[in-house]
Amino acid sequence: MIESIEIDKCTGCGICDVVCPADVIHMEPAPATNTVAGLNPTFRLPVIKYREHCITCFSCEIFCPEQIVDVHPSVKNRPRPW
């Protein structure tokens, strides 16, 4: 399950959002506290919006050009037959 994105190192490229097959990460307008100097006010940053629906596929971590996404290798929320 996705743990975190080091948002202060994020360039806002949006790849993590594009590659997520479970709609977990959304690019959203960045709050003022997260803006990076020199970028315009419409800058968007990723938000882990539906963490509980993460399927632990690592896509966001694999394709993040800055390598700032951390996914924990847990599949413990799977249903069991017994």
Place this chain on the structure above:
Amino acid sequence: MPKFEGSFTETDVLVVGGGSGGLLAALSAKRHGTPGTRVTLVDSWTIGRTGHTAFSNAWMIVAFPDDDIDGILREIVAGNDGIADQVLVREVLEGSYARLKDFEAMGMNFHRAADGTYVRRPTRGLDIARVMYPDGGGLEFCWLLRRALEPIGVELIDRLFVTGLLRSGDTIVGAVGIDTRTGQFHAIKARTTIVCTNAITFRSGFVRDITGTGTLLAYRAGATLRNAEFSYVRPGTPKFYFEGITFAIQEGARWVNAGGTPFMKDYEPDWADEADVPRIARAMALEKKNGHDPMYLDMSGIPEHMRDTFIGSKVKWMDYFFRKLGSEAKTDMFGKTPYYALNQMTKMGVRTGPDCRSDVPGLLAAGLAQAGCANHFAGFHIGLCVGNGWIAGRSAIEDLDRLPAPAIDADEIQMLHAETLKPLKPTAEAQSDRILRDLQQIMFAYDVGILKRADRLEQARAQINSLSREFEDIAAPHVHELVRLKETEAMLLAARMILGASLMRTESRLSHFREDYELRDDQNWLAWVDIAERNGEFTFDRTPVPTPHCSVEPLSRPTRLKKQHAVGGVE
């Protein structure tokens, strides 16, 4: 353009679903169509980065021109306990080498030995068929296919969740859906539509973004479904996701019970641990019933020097998985980690002919949304999707000249718009997860999903019916939940079909194991259970499975396993 709220696209061939079936259907339609033929491929998420294939190893059975195709067909049919469309499977095998060459032309590399020859491995449950695998696994496979579709002019629409098929009289003339992020309504007018949305799942396997709702849309549009009573139940552990069980067994791993006793030979004297997944799942469930759980995959027989090859993978996401588990990965994999028989997905798909046409004009099916086979082999589910996708694309092009020009009704689309977005209420509470958990609990209980019996199936059916009633007035606070709600609604409908078909099939075959009808009964049940809608309710009919090419008798002990050291398998 008709007048309604939302955006509009017009195309010749609409492909719904961007896994291997859909990608191949789009490629095939473009190749078979005349210049200028419009092909549109849509998926709920990003095409090339979603779908079951993207997260698999993308192993596929490929028959080379001098291979024994009839022999491979014979063992696939036997491996399906006869429930396979022999004409379709044969054509898929015949075309598989040409597809391999297509993939290589797109830049895919299939594993080769040092001398340059292809590495072809045997797969579980089959003897002579050989599996090939592309570098980079499914993620690379699907991405390169997407990249190959762009320059030939296939229109790709990402993030469009199809919520309904459009009808004009009895003919399907496109689809409607919503943008999975913005909720914007979109209608697509198409001369033919190919549904490639996988078989329905209950978000149970690893690839929990796959829900297979397209088959239910096809059903609502008049198509017949089949293979609902069969499922893909595979051994797995909640500790990690291990795609290499087939290879581990070939290298000496064994299934053992709580007492450390290997048990597969008791259930499958010929195949033992090399039996395919439904048979292992059944054995595990019976061991559980007899109080012999937990069960383990004993990998102690795998030589030390080979162990690192199981930790890590050429498939990126799996490699990340193991790498991040660190030393725990090896301890868990080679230690005592309990395994379960986990339900991955159903095998319910659209009934089509070997040409992938459904009973409804203008509607075709491919990938696992097409009910070509009732069993799931490592290597043949993607092999089948590649093959039936290709066939469906070709048939869709042939249909362009046969079908009347589509007409769509703006009022109908406007009605679908209202119906699709009706549950959106910002103040509502998201409830689909809770309903899904209840649904999983009912359907995955091993004495309902694997070891079936009439009374328990009836009880489960009553529970599902009550859950379905609860669903009727449910609302969604946002688009994310609206999509999940619609998927869950389809799952509830599918669950009722699965239980009904399971009650009807009064014998045991493949993953369908009836404790009250333990034996396979070819005299009565070499047949499909077909599900169609009549007067708003579903009806179950029996259709005999034709056997034009080969016998459906089980095969005797495979030659490969008679060898003293039946490991490795690299030729």
